[in-house]
Amino acid sequence: MARKHNRRANKRSQSVDIKEYAQKVEIVFRTFPTRKFNYKQIASQLGYKPEMVKAKVEMALSDLMQSGKILMVDRGKYKLKYTATYAEGVVDMASNGNGYIVSPDVESDIMVRAPNLMHALNGDRVKIGLFATKSSKKLEGEVIEILERKQTDFVGTIEIGKGHGFLVASSRKMLVDIYIPKAKLGGAENGQKVIARITDWPEKASSPFGEIIKVLGNAGDHNTEIHAVLAEFGLPNEFPVEVESAADELDTSIKEEEIAKRRDFRKVPTFTIDPADAKDFD
Structure with a gap:
């Protein structure tokens, strides 16, 4: 009877242990709602060596799948099952008018079609709502808020x-x-x-x-x-008076000792295709 009691106690303890692991694993998926993870990546996120917790993580994944919280999208890879997920990122405009949102929380860029950009421009930081898509398709979404304009x-x-x-x-x-x-x-x-x-x-x-x-x-x-x-490119074309004055005081003449180090072509006829006010001559 004692052995049977011990087996039941161990089973209950293991069940509690798996539930705790499942809660930790679920937090990982919700922290990165669009990423796919295998058990090794989950273990790494939790701060464990994969070989030490393989069985527990796999049982936790099975538990989350049975409860409908995650999906298996590839062999051994899982992601959060969601109906509405949001992300933040920066808009990178393409020549066809669509935008791609670059976000640190997503493995790949999120495409936003031109009608769904909500007046967002290149470089703007935005909040987007992700569309529910099949695992084989690329992520798509729509801008729901412009958080910060890069430039006006x-x-x-x-x-x-x-x-x-x-x-x-x-x-x-x-x-x-x-x-x-x-x-x-x-x-x-x-x-x-x-x-x-x-x-x-x-x-x-x-x-x-x-x-x-x-x-x-x-x-x-x-x-x-x-x-x-x-x-x-946001570079200045005017400078404070004191800066201009200091520049005017600089000695730009070429000293005799410097000329002695160079080969002198001043008497050689030279032609250029550039105008007199060019910054360099070809």
Whole structure:
């Protein structure tokens, strides 16, 4: 009788132990709701050596499957069974208008089709709702909230029509034009390079509304194009007075001792295809 009692006690103890493991394993799946795990990866997440807990983890996985909380999607691989899952990430726009959300909690990028972007732009940090898909398909979702705009100022060319204009952005990742009302053109002329700032984007509007905040100059002009590139990448084209003064005081002459180290081609006829104001000569 004592042996039988001990076997029953051990069985109850093992059952409690597996339930505790199942709870820990479930937490792993809910922490990473779109990932697939095998028993080794689960053990690693729990901080155990796989060979030490293989049987317990496998029984915990079996328990979670029977309760309908996880699915086996590949041989030996499981993922959370869900009806609605959310994730956060950064938008990477494709040339076809679709976006791909890069998230640290998901193994692969999540595709969001153009109609489901909810006015999100390249680089924006967003919250998305994942669509329930079969395991063989790629993850898809829709943007449900824009958490943070990466940028609102864009460099491009202004195209002016009757009573309004559109900023056609220079960046290939900015796929929509910015609508500029006539009162917000800031003196810009058709075809000039400018910087526009998005001020609003009505829910049903296909383009954001904006204003011209700076006219860079005529497209094709050397200085204009340089300033346009600097502005596009957020680099300064103006510096404080004290910095300019310090730069002017720098001695840029070539000393005789330096000339002695070089081979002198100053008397050799030399031609270049670049203009006099180029930053380097070919």
